Amino acid sequence: MRNDPIGLIDSGVGGLTVLKAIHRRLPAEATVYFGDQQRLPYGPRTKQEVRTFVRQIATFLRRTDRIKLLVIACNTATAAALPALHQELPIPVVGVIAPGAKAAAKVTQTHRIGVIATAGTVNSRSYDRLVRKQDLQNQVTSLACPEFVTLAEANDLTSPHAQQVVTAKLQPLRAAHLDTLILGCTHFPLLQPVIHRAMGPTVHLVDPGVATAQRVATVLTEHQLTRLKTTPPTARYYTTGDGASFERVAQQWLSTAVHVQTVPLTDLTQLDTLEAK
Template identity: 40%
Template sequence: MEICSHKNSIALRQSYTSPIGVFDSGLGGLTVVRELRRLLPSEEILYLGDLAHLPYGTKSTDEIRRLSTECARFLLKKKIKALVIACNSASSVAFKLLSKMLPIPVLDVISPAVETALAFTRNRRIGVIATYATIESGSYARSLEARSSDAEYFLKPCPLFVPLAEEGWLDDVVALEAARKYLAPIKKKGVDTLILGCTHYPLLEKVIAKVMGPSVRLVDSAAPTAFRLKALLQKKGLLYPRARRAPLKIFVTDHVRNFARIGESFLGEKLKTVKLVKVP
């Protein structure tokens, strides 16, 4: 495979001036980019949204791994210095594979969220909401079990949250009723911390918080992932050293209806450089 065959030579070409690569199955990963832009404004970011194959959350493990490998290969050719898998479904089944294959640091969005949730929880009862693929992969369960022997966790797939976020139905009666139905079983368990296990879900944070109540802390993976990346780049001497507002380049494999509105709601800024690409 091409990624492996050039592993050593590619690794040698990385420097602090190289960009950071981020990919997701759609535009939800722009919530992670938003935090990266806030915390690391000097870093150039290349974002790949695989809209042609959206969503990953309903696909098989093998197919998610194949698509994730293609996204990683595309970004690696752009000489990125680190890769963020800004998709919980891809993180859950492709993170270990890509970490072994790639010559650069690879970050997922699951372990930073789990570590933050364990730091926040008081009663050691943690809820996780995510897509079917993420829940069924067992990634959150394994990550929680590996880091805590006494914490209880409760998992719930919430597949309709993704189209609600993309339609912009963030705090209306439809979103509220969906949240009430999805979250009722988790709320009954008495959790005091809830992991938003999909990068789309932060857009629905207001309605989720309304249903769960003020005593439940919501954990979004974006901020802890950004902090982890900053620490990693510092450790490896790859952090860009000078102050600037670095460019953000967005690549997509398809254009969707309301693309600009959806993308800008996730990113929190105007979409300036967007290029349609073909990822084999």
């Protein structure tokens, strides 16, 4: 089991930012990534819908790739499904919200923290609770930015159009005098340069993917799941959407050749149950 891969789930390409951080932190580990592009965005969907999608993909990855640990590399899915999957899966499950909240609480100096995310994550108030749990002085201002997911999925990351959209959307947060901004959707680090320009040099951007990779390393050690093989690790990719567009974004972001396998939704909708603990 120690040599089985780490599985990652996201609604699309955004979780590749978490995957990249895991590759950097744990280069010896094999990984398998699943982007559910056919059903994105997850943000406007109900918690029950998102929970069902995550269960289906988790079951697929366990049966197909025998994953040893699952990373819910999507903030919306973490908010909707993490507690349930902790109870239902016999393998460790790591989300992205708690690591990101802790990282933001560590770096803020003024206790004015912003969160940009999907509507589902913002409405869950998960970041608000966890950031304030670290320090009751922390003040959290949240903003739903579904337009940013659209930009990332279209690979429109650095164009003048992308900068215009991001700058206009973030104007309310500039007025909040933040010193820290959590990129509370795993798509958003793909837009980090334009977000940085929009917010200005005094605002520290927190990428929860980096903190999540550290958490994965800790969990692997705690559960004695660190990979033992000395052969080069594998990296596999699945999508329910357009494989060609996924590969373009993945290869640009990961700076390596990527081959993705397309999974029909019918293969997932039959997998509504998880193997119990």
